[in-house]
Amino acid sequence: MDVQITTLGALLGLAVAIVLIIKKIHPAYSLILGAVVGGLVGGAGLTGTVDVMMSGAKDIMPAILRIVTSGVLAGVLIQTGAAAKIADQIIKTLGEKRALFALALSTMILTSVGVFVDVAVITVAPIALAIAKKLGYAPIVILLAMIGGGKAGNIMSPNPNTISVAENFGVDLSSVMAANVISSIVGLTVAIFLAKMLAKKYKVAKVEQAKEKDENVQLPSFFASIIGPIVAIALLALRPIAGIAIDPLIALPVGGIVGAIAMGKFKNLNEYITFGLSKMMPVAILLIGTGTVAGIIKASTLQATTISLLDAMNMPAFLLAPIAGALMGAATASTTAGATIASATFAPAIIASGVSPLAGAAMVHAGSTVIDHLPHGSFFHATAGATNMSIEQRLKLIPYETLVGLSMTIVSTIIWGIIV
Numbered sequence: 001m002d003v004q005i006t007t008l009g010a011l012l013g014l015a016v017a018i019v020l021i022i023k024k025i026h027p028a029y030s031l032i033l034g035a036v037v038g039g040l041v042g043g044a045g046l047t048g049t050v051d052v053m054m055s056g057a058k059d060i061m062p063a064i065l066r067i068v069t070s071g072v073l074a075g076v077l078i079q080t081g082a083a084a085k086i087a088d089q090i091i092k093t094l095g096e097k098r099a100l101f102a103l104a105l106s107t108m109i110l111t112s113v114g115v116f117v118d119v120a121v122i123t124v125a126p127i128a129l130a131i132a133k134k135l136g137y138a139p140i141v142i143l144l145a146m147i148g149g150g151k152a153g154n155i156m157s158p159n160p161n162t163i164s165v166a167e168n169f170g171v172d173l174s175s176v177m178a179a180n181v182i183s184s185i186v187g188l189t190v191a192i193f194l195a196k197m198l199a200k201k202y203k204v205a206k207v208e209q210a211k212e213k214d215e216n217v218q219l220p221s222f223f224a225s226i227i228g229p230i231v232a233i234a235l236l237a238l239r240p241i242a243g244i245a246i247d248p249l250i251a252l253p254v255g256g257i258v259g260a261i262a263m264g265k266f267k268n269l270n271e272y273i274t275f276g277l278s279k280m281m282p283v284a285i286l287l288i289g290t291g292t293v294a295g296i297i298k299a300s301t302l303q304a305t306t307i308s309l310l311d312a313m314n315m316p317a318f319l320l321a322p323i324a325g326a327l328m329g330a331a332t333a334s335t336t337a338g339a340t341i342a343s344a345t346f347a348p349a350i351i352a353s354g355v356s357p358l359a360g361a362a363m364v365h366a367g368s369t370v371i372d373h374l375p376h377g378s379f380f381h382a383t384a385g386a387t388n389m390s391i392e393q394r395l396k397l398i399p400y401e402t403l404v405g406l407s408m409t410i411v412s413t414i415i416w417g418i419i420v
Contacts, residue, residue: 013038056295
């Protein structure tokens with residue numbers, strides 16, 4: 001495709017999309033309209049703009065297909081109560097003295113096995129709120145612990161963001177999941193440290209509660225709950241371990257089906273996968289809109305402009321990866337959309353600079369978590385609602401969330417940009 005769009009057009013299109021999202025226009029339509037504006041202003045003409053948008057959406061279809069099928073595992077985990085059981089068991093095992101660590105670890109594990117980060121927070125939130133009342137933690141404290149754990153788990157998960165990055169860089173999903181394990185551990189540690197610091201700043205009175213009735217009677221056993229995720233991850237790991245390639249398109253649904261069987265819920269499988277599909281469809285539709293913007297940015301001179309700026313500041317070429325992830329994550333207020341646009345747009349330039357595909361994927365992925373929690377995204381509002389926080393209270397958490405994402409990005413960049 002010979003169409004070339006100016007940097008100004010690409011940036012203006014992205015800005016239009018952001019403004020429309022902030023104005024509560026549906027994100028998918030906002031992104032599509034932003035792409036149209038970007039193409040027209042950027043000099044592609046109406047026909048060229050549509051062609052570039054179609055090309056961008058087409059490029060993202062393999063990732064969308066994998067995301068749709070991953071709804072089988074997500075639906076089973078959520079609808080059977082397996083996700084809640086995993087979280088509850090971790091918190092009970094670690095005890096009240098390690099409550100913040102337990103909350104962070106719970107959301108980390110839930111996201112790392114394939115639950116969306118916002119769904120993981122919503123799942124753990126009722127338990128977290130009960131603990132907060134009992135131990136005197138403010139909502140901002142427990143939410144930071146959960147978000148930090150969720151961010152840490154998200155960069156080593158089979159979630160849509162990881163699938164998109166792996167697809168765009170042409171590397172195995174399991175390899176991308178494993179690439180940021182150390183970064184995830186650092187992020188988890190930073191989140192717990194910051195949560196403890198906030199606990200000293202925001203003190204509330206403890207509330208003595210009556211003995212709670214056992215809410216887990218209907219939940220599956222912990223062992224049965226983790227069977228599905230273990231099977232899915234084991235199948236994905238066969239390629240690097242044994243050279244047997246099993247695509248996420250197969251591995252994730254198989255994990256969900258095996259999990260349903262292990263919990264004795266196979267007869268309800270259709271209900272679970274229908275629910276899972278309902279959760280994945282908004283993401284899939286969002287990514288179609290994301291693909292149109294990615295097509296505009298990919299066909300623009302933005303890549304060359306960014307590289308020129310890095311050169312002018314004498315910055316190493318590998319910094320393009322984390323910077324691209326961070327900028328796109330901030331622009332879309334979404335790890336998934338940010339990682340998708342950054343990887344689809346900048347992967348060729350990153351690889352051309354001498355960075356290996358896996359290293360580029362790891363750094364872009366980590367970078368997309370730095371500022372993905374801004375108010376023009378759904379994650380900001382979903383997590384505020386889950387912990388009964390006002391918008392003003394939720395805004396105070398942004399700098400701390402950013403520090404968690406930044407710590408993971410710095411570690412990932414050191415490992416994959418300098419050491420490896």
